[in-house]
Amino acid sequence: MANFLYTTRTINSKDFVYMALYHTHRPQDFGSVVGQEHIVKTLSNQILAGTVAHAYLFFGPRGIGKTTTARLLAKSMNCTERKKDSAEPCNACASCLEIGRGSALDVIEIDAASHTGVDNVRENIIDNAQFRPTKSAYKVFIIDEVHMLSTSAFNALLKTLEEPPQHVLFILATTELHKLPDTIVSRCQRFTFSKIPSDALKAHLAHIASSLGVTCEESVLNHIVQKSEGCARDAISLLEQVMATGEKHITAASAAFLLPPSAAEEVVALTTAIVHGETHTALQTIQHLYDQGFQFLQFTDDCIAFLRTLLIAQVTPQYIDTLALEAATKKSITELSSSLTQKKLIALIEAFFDARAQLRQTPMPQLPLEILAVAQTQTDPMSASPVSTPLPPGAALPTQKAIPATPPPATDTVQMEENTPLPASEEPKKQSLAKKVKA
Ligand SMILES: [Zn+2]
Structure with a gap:
């Protein structure tokens, strides 16, 4: 029986070189599992109470501890020296050491991504499950990326899950729960792993x-x-x-080869300038980005991500505390999110999406953001009250000269038309303004 330990990931060779630290620091007991407290607690309680199920389904994003937790469960269940009042494996008995090394005959890890045929499932799981464990209390099958199994493989597995032998423990892990047949899901106790805070x-x-x-x-x-x-x-x-x-x-400098200094400062600078209606500063920031060779597409994405943070922070202020950001950036988020209305924030995000779409076509990479900066700062300073206060009845519309170089957004025109009853004599001027806006 092959043991597919450590061959279960589709990773590129560069990643593989740098996996040593991940393996040497893999948690060896439940207490060291990071960020999955609710699952660890439930499993520990089940181990102590003797109510461990025959089949588990671990679901969640990649790289957050599903396989690690599965191995810990296997270890704890087969540990011969585990204390009666603890769910933790001893990490010293022969079983714990073998599982730790990946050489335990009774803990079988299978990567469904590379063994999808029904024959493999029959040979590796179904047939094998009928035999008693070689020397442990349980025979544990850990099936990674289980959603990759073929339909016939699932059917074969389902039969075993329906009537599991007493000595068998199945731990299925997947990143894509929706690809699993309901019949399989319903046979398992399901645990949802979260991204680590x-x-x-x-x-x-x-x-x-x-x-x-x-x-x-x-x-x-x-x-x-x-x-x-x-x-x-x-x-x-x-x-x-x-x-x-x-x-x-x-230091940040010594890590710069791998983690290039982020444009966080520039993102905050540009956003702040736009929100405060400082056209000149906004344009200067964009020029600086251009001079420094920043990728405008990436920068625009960073701005959108930053604005999204503002939006969430507006609704849920404590969200800011959960972010891995510099204190100064967090302060900016608090200030900016409180000085913007939700409507304007959403409009700004949409403006960045528009700029992003234009970026793919423009021969001048800085231009879409420059247009955005001018349009957003000159028409309607974001942090001040709206420019388009409705005109009192009968008031004259601004003359052509007073119309700002950048036309106000179309919504303002609509508002003017709806809210401001105009004397008949003003009609022609109103039309010309509307025309100007459209132009
Ligand atoms: Zn042990």
Whole structure:
């Protein structure tokens, strides 16, 4: 029986080089699992109460501890020295050591992504499950990426799940729950793994680094956490790449080869200028980006992500505390989100989406953002009250000269038309203004 340990991921070779740290720092007990407290607690309670199910389904994004938790469950169930009042494996008995090394005959890991045929399932799982464990209490099957099994493989597996032998424990893991047949899902106890919260991931990275005698600047850890988006495996792989410099104190400068200084400052600068109606500053920021060779598409995406953060922070202020960002950036988020109405914020996000679409066609990469900056700052300063206060009845419309160089948004015109009853004599002027807006 082949044991497919450590061959279960579709990763590129570069990642593979940097997986050593992830494996050496894989949690060896439930207490060390990062960011999945609710699952660890439930499983621990079941182990203590003797109510462990025969089949589990671990669902959630990649790299956040599904396989690790599955191995811990296998370890705990087969540990011969586990204390009666603890769910933790001893990590010292023969079984724990074998599972830790990946050489336990009774813990069978299968990567469904590379063994999708029904024959493999029959041979590796169904037939094998009928035999008693070689020397452990349980025979544990960990099937990674289980959604990749073929229909006939699922059918074969379903029969075993319906009447599982007493000594068998199935742990199915998937990133794509919707691809699993309902019949399989309903036979399993389901646990949903969440992305790891920023703070927990950051503390984990700092802990790994310090265990190796390395310290990291806060901004480096923040950057890694942001870039890995709650995926521990990616985060640890990035940390390892950063640590490959051999330095004992890693600064933003020394990590720049891997984590190029983010445009966070420029994103905040441009957004702030736009919100405060400072056209000149906004254009200067864009010119600076151009001079520094920033990728405008990436920068625009960063701006959209930043504005999204503002939007969520408006609705849920405590959201800011959960972000792995510099204190100054958090302060800007608080200030900006409180000085913008939700409507204007949404309009601004849409304007960035428009600019993004234009970016793909323009021969001048800075132009769409420049247009956005001028349009958004000159028509209607975002933090002030609306420019388009309805005119009192009978008041004359601004003359052609008074019309700003950049026409006001069409919505203002609509508002003027709806809210301002005009004397008949003003009709022609109104039409010309509307025409001007359309032009
Ligand atoms: Zn043990």
